[in-house]
Amino acid sequence: xxxxxxxxxxxxxxxxxxxxxxxxxxxxxxxxxxxxxxxxxxxxxxxxxxxxxxxxxxxxxxxxxxxxxxxxxxxxxxxxxxxxxxxxxxxxxxxxxxxxxxxxxxxxxxxxxxxxxxxxxxxxxxxxxxxxxxxxxxxxxxxxxxxxxxxxxxxxxxxxxxxxxxxxxxxxxxxxxxxxxxxxxxxxxxxxxxxxxxxxxxxxxxxxxxxxxxxxxxxxxxxxxxxxxxxxxxxxxxxxxxxxxxxxxxxxxxxxxxxxxxxxxxxxxxxxxxxxxxxxxxxxxxxxxxxxxxxxxxxxxxxxxxxxxxxxxxxxxxxxxxxxxxxxxxxxxxxxxxxxxxxxxxxxxxxxxxxxxxxxxxxxxxxxxxxxxxxxxxxxxxxxxxxxxxxxxxxxxxxxxxxxxxxxxxxxxxxxxxxxxxxxxxxxxxxxxxxxxxxxxxxxxxxxxxxxxxxxxxxxxxxxxxxxxxxxxxxxxxxxxxxxxxxx
DNA sequence: TTAGGGTTAG
Numbered sequence: 001x002x003x004x005x006x007x008x009x010x011x012x013x014x015x016x017x018x019x020x021x022x023x024x025x026x027x028x029x030x031x032x033x034x035x036x037x038x039x040x041x042x043x044x045x046x047x048x049x050x051x052x053x054x055x056x057x058x059x060x061x062x063x064x065x066x067x068x069x070x071x072x073x074x075x076x077x078x079x080x081x082x083x084x085x086x087x088x089x090x091x092x093x094x095x096x097x098x099x100x101x102x103x104x105x106x107x108x109x110x111x112x113x114x115x116x117x118x119x120x121x122x123x124x125x126x127x128x129x130x131x132x133x134x135x136x137x138x139x140x141x142x143x144x145x146x147x148x149x150x151x152x153x154x155x156x157x158x159x160x161x162x163x164x165x166x167x168x169x170x171x172x173x174x175x176x177x178x179x180x181x182x183x184x185x186x187x188x189x190x191x192x193x194x195x196x197x198x199x200x201x202x203x204x205x206x207x208x209x210x211x212x213x214x215x216x217x218x219x220x221x222x223x224x225x226x227x228x229x230x231x232x233x234x235x236x237x238x239x240x241x242x243x244x245x246x247x248x249x250x251x252x253x254x255x256x257x258x259x260x261x262x263x264x265x266x267x268x269x270x271x272x273x274x275x276x277x278x279x280x281x282x283x284x285x286x287x288x289x290x291x292x293x294x295x296x297x298x299x300x301x302x303x304x305x306x307x308x309x310x311x312x313x314x315x316x317x318x319x320x321x322x323x324x325x326x327x328x329x330x331x332x333x334x335x336x337x338x339x340x341x342x343x344x345x346x347x348x349x350x351x352x353x354x355x356x357x358x359x360x361x362x363x364x365x366x367x368x369x370x371x372x373x374x375x376x377x378x379x380x381x382x383x384x385x386x387x388x389x390x391x392x393x394x395x396x397x398x399x400x401x402x403x404x405x406x407x408x409x410x411x412x413x414x415x416x417x418x419x420x421x422x423x424x425x426x427x428x429x430x431x432x433x434x435x436x437x438x439x440x441x442x443x444x445x446x447x448x449x450x451x452x453x454x455x456x457x458x459x460x461x462x463x464x465x466x467x468x469x470x471x472x473x474x475x476x477x478x479x480x481x482x483x484x485x486x487x488x
Numbered sequence: 489t490t491a492g493g494g495t496t497a498g
Contacts, residue, residue: 003490034491069492076493100493107494136494172495202496209497239497270498302498 003035011039015048030061034070041074049074065091069098076105085118096128103137112141116150130157132166139172143179151176167193171200178207187218198234201226205240209247216248235261239268246275269297274306282314289323301333308342312349320346337365344371348378353387369398376408380415388412403429403436 002021005014018036021028028036033056040049053071061067068091075083084105088098099122106115119138122128130138135158142151155173163169170193177186186207193200205222208215219241226237238261245254258264258272269292276285289307292299299307304327311320324343327333340363347356356375360366372395379388392409395402406429413422 001490006491029490031490038492064491066492071492073493095492097493102493104493131493133494138494140495166494168495170495175496197496199496204496206497234496236497241497243498265497267498272498274498300498306498 002032006035006038006042009042011042014039015043015045028055030064030067033059033061034067037067037070037074041070041077044078046074046078046080049078062090063092065093065095065098069095069101072098072101072105076101076108079109081105081109081111081114094122094126096126096131096134099126099128100131100134100137103134103141107137107140107144110144112144115141116145116147129161131161132163132169135163135166135169136172139169139176143172143176146180148177148180148182151180164192165194167195167197167200170195171197171203174200174207175203178203178210181210183207183211183218196225198232198237202234202236202240205237205244209240209244213248215244216250219244219248233262235263235265235268239265239271242268242275243271246271246279249279251275251279251281264295264297266297266300266303270300270302270306273303274309277306277310277313280313282310282316285310286316286319286323299327299331301336304331304333305336305338305342308339308346312342312346315346315349317346317350317352335363337368337371340365340368340371341374344374344378348375349381351378351382351384353379353382353384353391357387357391367398369395369402372398373402373404373408376405380408380412383412383415385412385416385418400432401434403434406434407436 002014002017005011005017014035018028018032021032033052037049037052037056040046040052049071052074056062056064056067056071068087072084072087075081075087081102084102088094088102091098099118103115103119106112106118115137119130119134119141123130128134135154138154139151142148142154154176158164158169158173170189173189174186174193177183177189186204190196190200190204201222205219208218208222223241226234226241238257242254242258245251245257254272254275258268261268269288273285273288273292276288285307289299289303292303304323307323308320308327310316311323320343324335324339327339328335340360343359344356347353347359353375356378360371360375365371372391376388376391376395379385379391388409392405395405399405406425410422410425410429413419413425
């Protein structure tokens with residue numbers, strides 16, 4: 001009965017029943033224990049699970065692999081990967097299921113390198129034959145590390161042990177190829193799959209998302225397959241559709257899908273909000289934020305990246321300030337580099353250099369030179385040479401070999417007619433041996449046609465989240481273009 | 489008679 005409850009998803013009932021059983025002095029056996037431990041992993045009951053671990057030990061069940069695997073899994077699902085690993089290490093005769101449980105314990109907490117290392121170690125030591133469960137986690141690790149070569153080796157193993165028809169393995173392969181940037185292979189695996197599910201479709205859509213601006217036709221194709229299936233709605237597929245259409249610039253189309261959705265969660269809202277923001281729909285982004293809150297979904301870190309990005313690009317200074325404050329004060333979200341980047345951009349463009357400067361000085365990210373570079377760029381526009389001197393000095397302290405602080409400061413001096421100061425900075429740069437970094441150029445795919453672009457912009461377009469490095473790169477690139485003819 | 493591990497979206 002106890003295991004029956006766990007099986008039908010009523011884990012809480014199984015625990016209640018366990019306590020009744022103990023109350024009536026009935027001794028739990030191995031079956032009881034493995035079932036209640038599983039209930040603990042499902043319910044996230046870590047301390048209770050630890051208690052059962054003690055019971056397992058006291059009753060001498062610690063050599064029972066089924067029970068130990070349930071414990072490893074319980075620790076893994078509760079994000080205690082080191083406990084899971086330790087337990088495996090204590091096993092007398094570990095088996096492949098316990099090995100897979102450890103691997104998934106690692107991938108669950110983003111320890112992909114460790115997951116792969118553990119996989120190869122156990123392969124060598126115990127010669128376990130990986131099965132469909134192992135492949136799922138291993139491919140996830142390869143994908144998240146962007147290891148195409150390793151992923152292909154695992155794919156070969158999948159074929160070797162004959163697991164190609166499994167829908168989970170297939171979906172994991174599609175996802176791995178997509179994350180490694182090999183859209184062709186992702187599509188190839190997808191087309192060869194006889195059974196597909198919502199996960200397969202989302203994985204392929206995500207692969208198209210990584211491809212950037214040229215994916216709209218393929219996305220529509222997947223969308224049609226989804227619609228043809230009919231009868232079922234899937235929140236992950238639909239959120240991925242909102243995301244991919246937004247990224248392709250088809251923002252109205254994305255919005256239509258979004259409006260037609262029966263269920264929306266935090267990710268769905270964020271896809272829509274970030275999509276609107278990136279497509280220059282400032283006011284609509286703010287309205288979406290209001291709707292989200294009204295519908296009872298609490299905004300998070302990513303929501304505000306979208307909102308502040310929208311404010312900065314639409315020049316909505318007051319709204320930007322208001323939302324930045326509400327993010328920290330009302331929602332208790334600690335502002336990150338992305339948020340500060342938007343604020344510097346917003347305030348800088350509005351000429352509020354001092355306000356942006358004091359915001360950065362008060363922040364935890366005041367040592368991030370890319371933020372100061374952005375602010376220095378804003379000084380150039382507003383021709384504020386006093387602030388520029390101060391900010392350039394700060395930047396030179398943080399990154400003495402970055403040519404941008406010299407170039408931008410000299411530009412500001414020149415713009416306000418301080419020619420001798422401009423020459424002085426140029427000379428200082430030469431004396432210190434600071435070299436200008438020439439950005440690499442490459443072909444990028446924009447709306448299906450190849451354009452000579454810049455590797456930095458390519459990295460930006462392809463990054464799932466515009467992280468601080470990507471933003472720094474794009475700023476670097478833009479500044480280099482602006483500085484090229486002007487100064488050096 | 490009853491017990492263990494896997495994949496997707498911002």
